[in-house]
Amino acid sequence: MEEKKLLELKPQGLYCPQADVFIDPWKPVDKAVITHAHSDHFRWGMKHYLAHHHSENVMKLRLGQDISLQTIGYGESLEINGVKLSFHPAGHIPGSAQIRLEYKGKVAVVSGDYKLEDDGLSVPFEPVRCHEFISECTFGLPVYKWEAQDEVFGKINKWWKNNAENNRNSVIFAYSLGKAQRVLNHLDASIGEVFVHGSVWNTNQALIANQVKVLDAPKVTAEMPKSKFKGAIIIAPPSAIGSSWMKKFAPYRTAVCSGWMSVRGTRRRRAVDSGFVLSDHADWEGLISAIKGTGAEKVFLTHGSTAVFGRYLEEVEKIHAVELKTLFQGESSSLDED
Structure with a gap:
């Protein structure tokens, strides 16, 4: 019998079949694990939400006080049908988290959106060791290099x-x-x-x-x-x-x-x-540093310059990279509200 994948992409979004949870789904599901409360990652219509403590009142402000919401702190973990699930700082905005999933010795991390510079507001980004890492690359071109x-x-x-x-x-x-x-x-x-x-x-x-x-x-x-x-x-x-x-x-x-x-x-x-020039996303060097810090053997890239950045990871860093087609937008170039 073929072993279930730790993560797979379904029409509703990223899915962990063993735990039966979706991470930042874009269509209604029963159980949604939310990396952060920006509108391309946190949507209306889920039966139950799991998010970080700092996201609680923002999520209720945006979707209503009556949503079914459970919150968790950084470093805390839950076990769901044998899958150990935990939240770790992403440094993107207050409450932003990387979601770590571990099952039978295999670890995958869904980073959501992230930046490495400590902004003095959010809990700073922490690299999480894993086998598979799902990373944004909104600013995944060498031209993007942020000032301090x-x-x-x-x-x-x-x-x-x-x-x-x-x-x-x-x-x-x-x-x-x-x-x-x-x-x-x-x-x-x-x-x-x-x-x-x-x-x-x-x-x-x-x-x-x-x-x-x-x-x-x-x-x-x-x-x-x-x-x-x-x-x-x-x-x-x-x-x-x-x-x-x-x-x-x-x-x-x-x-x-x-x-x-x-x-x-x-x-x-x-x-x-x-x-x-002020972004809450990692620049080119930040993306490379974050990915190398995970030690991941395989990286899935979402929203942004996925083709160019993926080719760099494959040819220069010798890290296997795969483009993942999601509905996440990152920092919209139209500068629309989040």
């Missing part, structure tokens, strides 16, 4: 200060889950007041309730006079670009935080004044 975040935030604070000194308000666009909180935690509050869009504020409250350390900045309300925002910086999701909501901040300058800001012309296409 201290340098990026130095540029953001300098931009804000310059705007304030020239009687302009600053509006910076970042995903409401993960990127917005990362930016908030690194702003120089001595420059001026900090405000957030309602969707960012709601997300902040959910994270704070789960003991994630986030700057609790006030949200913009309709009652606030324009004078309140003089010299301030406002954090908003990309969906607010060009919306009528922006009118009360005039005169203002705008900027986007994204890994795609390293691609020439992206800022112009998004009709913003400035762009800062």
Whole structure:
């Protein structure tokens, strides 16, 4: 009798047949294990969810308080029909996890999305030794090489200060889950007041309730006079670009935080004044380092430059790489909301 695979791809998503669970499924299933709460990995319609503690209130905010949700901490494990399942830090956003599955001596890890740099917000990435590793490669080209975040935030604070000194308000666009909180935690509050869009504020409250350390900045309300925002910086999701909501901040300058800001012309296409290269995904070197750190004999690559990156792993690193067709998107080049 042929032994079951530890992981296989089904129409609903990645599936562990021995444990009868799906990891980040994109169609309704009975049991879903969630790597993190971005919308391409966490979807409506599952009967039961398993996720990290820090994702609990964000998931309920997004899908409703009545979802059937069990949470677990990093390093804790469950045994399901002989499969040992555990969560390990991915460093992507608060609550993001790599899912380790072990059965009869074989180990597979589904990494979800990840980055190696400690952002001061998420629990930092930890390599997990395994035989098979499922990895994103959103930025899997050599051209993608991130600056240290201290340098990026130095540029953001300098931009804000310059705007304030020239009687302009600053509006910076970042995903409401993960990127917005990362930016908030690194702003120089001595420059001026900090405000957030309602969707960012709601997300902040959910994270704070789960003991994630986030700057609790006030949200913009309709009652606030324009004078309140003089010299301030406002954090908003990309969906607010060009919306009528922006009118009360005039005169203002705008900027986007994204890994795609390293691609020439992206800022112009998004009709913003400035762009800062800041990603919650690993760059080219980070991907290689993470994969080598697992010791995996086989790597499955999802969303991004899978063909180019896979060829590099095969020819240079001598690691067997396979493209895996999923519905995960990574950091969308359109900069749509997560």
